[in-house]
Amino acid sequence: MKSDNLKAVLFDLDGTLVDTADEFVVVVQQLRAEHGMAAMDPLRIRASVSNGARALVCLGLGLDPNDAIFESKRLRLLELYSEVLGSEAKPYPGISLLLAELAKRNISWGVATNKPRAYAEPLMAKIDLPPCPSLVCPDDVKDRKPHPESLYRNCRDLGCAPHEAIYVGDHLRDIEAGKRAGMYTIAAAYGYIEADDEPSSWGADALISDSKNLAELIFNL
Secondary structure, eight states: OOGGGOOEEEEOTBTTTEEOHHHHHHHHHHHHHHTTOOOOOHHHHHHHGGGHHHHHHHHHHOOOTTSTTHHHHHHHHHHHHHHHTTSSOEEOTTHHHHHHHHHHTTOEEEEEOSSOHHHHHHHHHHSSSOOOSOEEOGGGOSSOTTSTHHHHHHHHHHTOOGGGEEEEESSHHHHHHHHHHTOEEEEETTSOOOTTOOGGGSOOSEEESOGGGHHHHHHTO
16 A cells, blocks of 8 residues: 555544543443442453443443343443433544545545444534544444445445555454455554454554554555
8 A cells, every 4th residue: 555546544433533432431330330330440441342332231240141131231331322422532632633634635534333323423423523424334234344345335435446445443353354355454552452452463554552643654655
């Protein structure tokens, strides 16, 4: 990938484009309080945000997905999240400047997320970023990430070929999806990384540990 061949930069949402963890910390702690459980280390919750609602229920309540009450607790977590969605979320440092520079260079951008549209769309509307030209959620595709279908959909929306795009994500599934799509991939090690995970092992083309340096990395390929 050369920067002068770049037509689009695509991002995962939670943990890559936007820091939403503080909202999930509040939600998991509230869910635990409803069950008479003490507050847990917020850093453990932050590290699990990219794994989704099911993982947060497992972490927060110590439940197995096969437990009879699991689904009701997942729905309760989502209900609590709906009440705080967008209240604490904010773009990662440097993201706004990166998007402004992309616009100057006539490079498109988009989001491919496993976050359902019912939550992703209002979140994107509330944060301080320009309108997203291509937001692809699991509702829009047959197969969610790590399948590359979401990224192909972004490319159709933005009128570019996969090899003309970069995908940035903070989870192994993001890098797998990007590589399977034929994109240049960047592992966002500043995102929500589990203690036993190692982004350098994901096989990404590049790794970034500070979102403020993402623009420099992209424009100096």
